[in-house]
Amino acid sequence: MRVGASVELSVGKLIVGDGRVLEDVEVGVLGGAIREVTKSGLEESYADALDLSDMYVMPGLFDAHVHVRYGVKPDPEERSNEYQAVRGAENARKALMSGVTSLADAGGIRNVAFAVRNAINDGVALGPRMFVSGEMITMTGGRSKKPGFRLEVNGADSARKVARGLLMYHGANFIKLGATGAISSPHTGPRHPQLTVEEMRACSEEAHKCGKKVHAHCYGEEGISNAIEAGADVIVHGQTLTDDHIATMKERGMILMPTLKTFCGHLEHLDEGGVHARIITTGIWEETEPNFRKAHGRGVTISMGTDAGMPDNLFGDNPRDLEYMVEWGMTTEQAVQAGTLNAAKSVGVEDRLGTVEEGKYADLIFLREDPLEEISAIRTSLERVMLNGALIDPKSTPFL
Ligand SMILES: [Zn+2]
Missing domain, CATH: 3.20.20.140 (Metal-dependent hydrolases)
Known part of the structure; x- marks a missing residue:
């Protein structure tokens, strides 16, 4: 599985996966993992930056x-x-x-x-x-x-x-x-x-x-x-x-x-x-x-x-x-x-997956609309998938 780049995400609304929702946070991704999640400035420096301030980000x-x-x-x-x-x-x-x-x-x-x-x-x-x-x-x-x-x-x-x-x-x-x-x-x-x-x-x-x-x-x-x-x-x-x-x-x-x-x-x-x-x-x-x-x-x-x-x-x-x-x-x-x-x-892997938290795999989805307002937004407004820190555009790889 490909390991993604070094990237910082500026997220408008982060749905953590455990019931918490965080607004205007930064997420640092390195080596396929989430390195940090913070509202007070990232500690590490990252090669790339993605502006997701108008997006809803949640675990895949x-x-x-x-x-x-x-x-x-x-x-x-x-x-x-x-x-x-x-x-x-x-x-x-x-x-x-x-x-x-x-x-x-x-x-x-x-x-x-x-x-x-x-x-x-x-x-x-x-x-x-x-x-x-x-x-x-x-x-x-x-x-x-x-x-x-x-x-x-x-x-x-x-x-x-x-x-x-x-x-x-x-x-x-x-x-x-x-x-x-x-x-x-x-x-x-x-x-x-x-x-x-x-x-x-x-x-x-x-x-x-x-x-x-x-x-x-x-x-x-x-x-x-x-x-x-x-x-x-x-x-x-x-x-x-x-x-x-x-x-x-x-x-x-x-x-x-x-x-x-x-x-x-x-x-x-x-x-x-x-x-x-x-x-x-x-x-x-x-x-x-x-x-x-x-x-x-x-x-x-x-x-x-x-x-x-x-x-x-x-x-x-x-x-x-x-x-x-x-x-x-x-x-x-x-x-x-x-x-x-x-x-x-x-399947007993909640220590590595299931929430957007430091130390977990960087497996995320970016949505244009809020799934907490309308759950079908996951199906209808998916913009990008991040797997192991690597970005995938679902619209560029159509189904058979
Ligand atoms: Zn079955």
Whole structure:
């Protein structure tokens, strides 16, 4: 990844990412990192200066749940892993051009997303920082009727071995667990529990030993209970949260990743049937908004996560996730924090990302309009992206 120049930014309004807003501040950027943020004059001297006094500057978005390997529609024929890696790199680039400077890929196939991450890190491809779980860990047949298509485990020892392989061989940045069936796997019931507490606990222990987080895909109540008991850090989807779940999540500082963009997107494509219609036929849709409002209303930490890559869930449209959050009761400040600091927390990298503060990576977006007035300003008024201190003009690199 390219390291940006030495530059000082004069910022009209700085949205820090943790709820604070600072006016008329200067930000010094050097070596890809934020060197200083001050209202009283920069201490260092910088080679270049940028006047952003009429701009709104905030941390780049962090979309903490995507699948880069997928196309917009299900593939008419099976695509090779190599093909999916090329598509993954292009999907990641599209996300970057919409203001997403960090992506977490939460379940791919084989080593595709690792390859995309490594290529971006090496400067072979242009894309956001990527945090990759590798394949989702599931029970046998949990996500596919095709044998061996996923990392299938049976029993705690087998789960532990697979988690160790992901973490040690591939440098997985977090672990993704299949705690229940899924809408996108029609042979399963989304509410049916899948991995056992023992299997998930073994994976959590291995992830936590090396400081990594555990994300659990859950729809049904029993699966959520199992994931919490097993030590998961993030509940993904989570439509059936009970009062007890919410109390425990708050107590432990767990995160809910409601993936609103994918559910609201399905609703707009119901006439196409398939996975879109299954959000209705499984009863998942009717639980989505009340569940989100309840969890948010009671103070559960909520993170951005679009599930981009699922059918008709486009890369490049990622900021919409925050717009749905605001439609369903969040303030714009809370939505910004969900898309920055909280998402960084979900993969345990809030010491390096998620806010505009000294010592963090210089991953910023510059907006012409105020996202705290209208959250869609992130999508509609993006002027520049700064990644690792390097400036990118999203308007000069059009989408395919
Ligand atoms: Zn997903």
